[in-house]
Amino acid sequence: MNRITLFPDYILESSWEVCNKVGGIYTVLSTRAQTLQTAMPDRIIFVGPLLDESNTDFQEVNDLYPDWAKQARANGLGIKVGRWNVPGSPVAVLVDFKPFFSQKDMIYAELWESFQVDSLHGYGDYDEASMFSYAAAKVVESFCRYQVEKNAKVIYHGNEWMAGLGLLYVRKHLPEVATIFTTHATSIGRSIAGNNKPLYEYLFAYNGDQMANELNMQSKHSIEKQTAWNVDCFTTVSDITANECRELLDKVVDVVLPNGFEDDFVPKGSAFTAKRKRARAEMLRVANCLTGDLFGEDTLIVSTSGRYEFRNKGIDVFIDAMNRLRFDERLNKKVVAFVDVPAWVGSAREDLAERLNASPNTVFDTPLPCPMLTHWLHNMEHDNVLTMLRALDFANNKQDKVKIIFVPCYLNGNDGIFNMPYYDLILGNDICVYPSYYEPWGYTPLEAVAFSIPCVTTDLAGFGIWAQQVLKADKAENNLSNGVKVVHRTDYNYHEVADEIKDAVANYALLPKTAVTKAREKAKSLSKKALWKKFIAYYNEAYHIALTKTEERTK
Structure with a gap:
């Protein structure tokens, strides 16, 4: 008997690298966009940070979800709605996260009370990433409240530890939204390797929590681990990183999502x-x-x-x-x-x-x-x-x-x-x-x-x-x-x-x-x-898993 495969009506996907070209995640999202945009035109919505000097491939468009955008701004969200200038020209929402710094202590306190995430040891980019993540979650919350029709199937997909706080916020405050977390590299695994320690031979023996203390990575590791444990579907990008997740986050991934690409940038x-x-x-x-x-x-x-x-x-x-x-x-x-x-x-x-x-x-x-x-x-x-x-x-x-x-x-x-x-x-x-x-x-x-x-x-x-x-x-x-x-x-x-x-x-x-x-x-x-047309099947599996869990939770 064939199962009924669930597919979302809307996907909201966030990353620090949406319309902000700094690393490989930009390539993952920007090349996958066309495949998703073809499947669900203007219902795949990327959420990124508003960084005017870095958002060079973003074009603001005033007639995209105008009623919702007006409502979101009235509620205090500093957003720009437009298109990401990549193949497929998907919808992108850029959000100003700086106003949330004034609420940082309250946000971190709620995160500790609800999910025991340790933000006390955060330094460097931890606060900036977390405030963006929170702002992105507020965008998702606003969009679902004012734009999404009743009983629509919605997925919120966050990439890397930097999206963790927002995923946990959505998990708590919007139980009807299915959550997916993709770690592209565990913060502890990267740190072990970067500190010239042997990662692979001793992987089975490393304790992620202990290594986080040793390498002063407690806060990034904490948000990453708790997000992995609390989302509806936990994913990573390769079998080798799946091993890392199992050993260092103590969590087996639900699906491996290999990174495809589109070759339309290759001249003919x-x-x-x-x-x-x-x-x-x-x-x-x-x-x-x-x-x-x-x-x-x-x-x-x-x-x-x-x-x-x-x-x-x-x-x-x-x-x-x-x-x-x-x-x-x-x-x-x-x-x-x-x-x-x-x-x-x-x-x-x-x-x-x-x-x-x-x-x-x-x-x-x-x-x-x-x-x-x-x-x-x-x-x-x-x-x-x-x-x-x-x-x-x-x-x-x-x-x-x-x-x-x-x-x-x-x-x-x-x-x-x-x-x-x-x-x-x-x-x-x-x-x-x-x-x-x-x-x-x-x-x-x-x-x-x-x-x-x-x-x-x-x-x-x-x-x-x-x-x-x-x-x-x-x-x-x-x-x-x-x-x-x-x-x-x-x-x-x-x-x-x-x-x-x-x-x-x-x-x-x-x-x-x-x-x-x-x-x-x-x-x-x-x-x-x-090519993405080959690899998108893995994403469809992740969407199905997340939506199935959400349906069971909200019956």
């Missing part, structure tokens, strides 16, 4: 070819201007990118692998390796910009000082990347077959050197490498293969585990010739990982053009299996 046909050619030319020109070396068309361009988490994102092991590649006698061509990681950037280098502004045909044969850096940093002496390059005596000398270039700025199209957005520049790569130690999912490798760039990742990344399963199902070998190489990584095998990456790049450099073309096609093919 001749546009792809032209953009790739331009990106490669720009990257090799920057390399020539910095190092004074000449780079032909056969130069292999390799890169890593992401947040500046030196160990967690594997930036250290990437640099080490490129250093080892310098001394690999099999390497038959020049390699330029880019580290595209935003750091404490000062300004674009004037001497480099001057060379780049010279005639396009000008070729330089002398290096600039510090020829591995495109922008000056505020902390040149203490930056992790530069410190490691100095320790390895990596100076981008002409005789070095491998050059490494640190791009420590956001590639937003206006950085003063490349002046190309990340998605336009990534096209120039031949290989992307993301040797993460801690990575709940991993959008960067997924984006790479979408651009037909074979990539290296690890089996400590959610994407890496998924890709491994796909390769196994297709009976394909785990190597770059098949579009992705998944390296086995543990708490202790750093050197083996560096060698395996070095070997993978050296072997790829030896491939004939036909094999390279095939590898690029296979990378693209792999990405097609991660």
Whole structure:
């Protein structure tokens, strides 16, 4: 007998990254929006923080839910209603959370009384996130009271610990609303890994509450744990993070929601070819201007990118692998390796910009000082990347077959050197490498293969585990010739990982053009299996679970 699958009439989904591009959750929500908007036009409503200087992709629209918006403002909510300028153009509500700071102590006291959440040890972004979360919940409450028709099925979906306070508020004050919580990475797991403690071998033995005390993470851990335990459906983004939740939050997830994406940002046909050619030319020109070396068309361009988490994102092991590649006698061509990681950037280098502004045909044969850096940093002496390059005596000398270039700025199209957005520049790569130690999912490798760039990742990344399963199902070998190489990584095998990456790049450099073309096609093919139209089924399962529990609660 087939069950009746429940589906919501409205979904309100909140995150600090709605219309605020700061991390991977932005990509999750903004690419999924079109699939949900198609299924339920203008009934998927994203709630984000009102940060005028950061809400650059928000367009206010006065005729969207105008009666409710007027009522909400009359009740003291500072909101803007409009559309998020991403594919699907979903409804977005941005809320001013600052007025709630005056009620902070009362809000935290209620949170303690109702759910025993410890907010006493909050610091840093805890208060700001919590007040936004509370404001978002007040938006949900107002919308449900004044806009939603009676007996409509409503879901409130919050992302990351930063949405926890609001989810608990809705759970208490609006029992008829189904709640879903997605943790994209546990605060304790990330902190254990970031503090150079072995996460995986001892995961079974760690006590989350105890580690929260040790790492001064009591408040974030407390809100995360209580939210996980009290929502209708608790979810995360990969099997590896599900293990983390079970061990550190003492809660088994209800559903794993892998991160899909839409590939409409990938250029097609001749546009792809032209953009790739331009990106490669720009990257090799920057390399020539910095190092004074000449780079032909056969130069292999390799890169890593992401947040500046030196160990967690594997930036250290990437640099080490490129250093080892310098001394690999099999390497038959020049390699330029880019580290595209935003750091404490000062300004674009004037001497480099001057060379780049010279005639396009000008070729330089002398290096600039510090020829591995495109922008000056505020902390040149203490930056992790530069410190490691100095320790390895990596100076981008002409005789070095491998050059490494640190791009420590956001590639937003206006950085003063490349002046190309990340998605336009990534096209120039031949290989992307993301040797993460801690990575709940991993959008960067997924984006790479979408651009037909074979990539290296690890089996400590959610994407890496998924890709491994796909390769196994297709009976394909785990190597770059098949579009992705998944390296086995543990708490202790750093050197083996560096060698395996070095070997993978050296072997790829030896491939004939036909094999390279095939590898690029296979990378693209792999990405097609991660489109939202494939992965949205997992969300539908979460919606059903949450709505079923709500129905039982409100009978």
